[in-house]
Amino acid sequence: MSHELLMRLLNASLFLSVVALGAAAVYLYRRQREREEEYMSLLLALSSLIELKDPYTEGHCARVRNAIGYFGAELGLSKREINDVIVAATLHDIGKMGVPDEILQKPGRLDDEEFAVVKRHPGWGADSLGSIRRFAKAATLVRHHHEAYDGGGYPDGLVGAAIPAGSRVIAVLDAYDAMTSDRAYRKALPPERAREILIQNSGRQFDPDVVRIFLGYEAGEAERMLDPVCGMPGVKRMFATTDGRTVFFCSEACRGKWRQNPEKYRDKMTLK
Ligand SMILES: [Fe+2]
Structure with a gap:
């Protein structure tokens, strides 16, 4: 075989390999995108189930989710960590599916026994999500979304930095959104009042850093x-x-x- 023929064959096979690799890359990219879209639909379907169960949370999950990117960047979380927080924020109350309607929609204050049932929702949510490998990290954030910075929260009474950062963010956003929405037992609070309550509870229920970022003290960006x-x-x-x-x-x-x-x-x- 002449040297020239050999070079041509080599070039041709190199060209074919590049084309094949390109086609494989396009195929994998498309599959990845399809999987991401399916995954997002699954998240939204699950969150719409929570809203069916508890109409007071309608729109709540979307609002909480939308603010995460801002907080994640301010707290220095990685893109992957921000994604886990978004999943957790979307599904954080999924454990409420296990709380009876008469408790969830009770128009008055809950007694101790009823509150004990409500307190189980983070654990129930985390247990069911944790069984899906992709949701494992988000499940931990769900478990701790009702922990308090001073250790007085539930279910594990974690203190300060022992509470995952994502859970500390969800706690503030969730509380603020709950305060500014109408509930069975009270009308929505005005945003100024809700912000005052966040400040009063900064360092007790809430992480002071997260509250500060929420109020936009430093950059003023959120305020504007x-x-x-x-x-x-x-x-x-x-x-x-x-x-x-x-x-x-x-x-x-x-x-x-x-x-x-x-x-x-x-x-x-x-x-x-
Ligand atoms: Fe919750």
């Missing part, structure tokens, strides 16, 4: 971009313009509410 409808930090891609300026929202639901009646939220608007 607060959603006028719910008072949560707005996200950059969720905005509307009014009088030539931009207003940010945490979710499509809040932007929709604002569009119906922008005047109602005029005082609360932080424009850029």
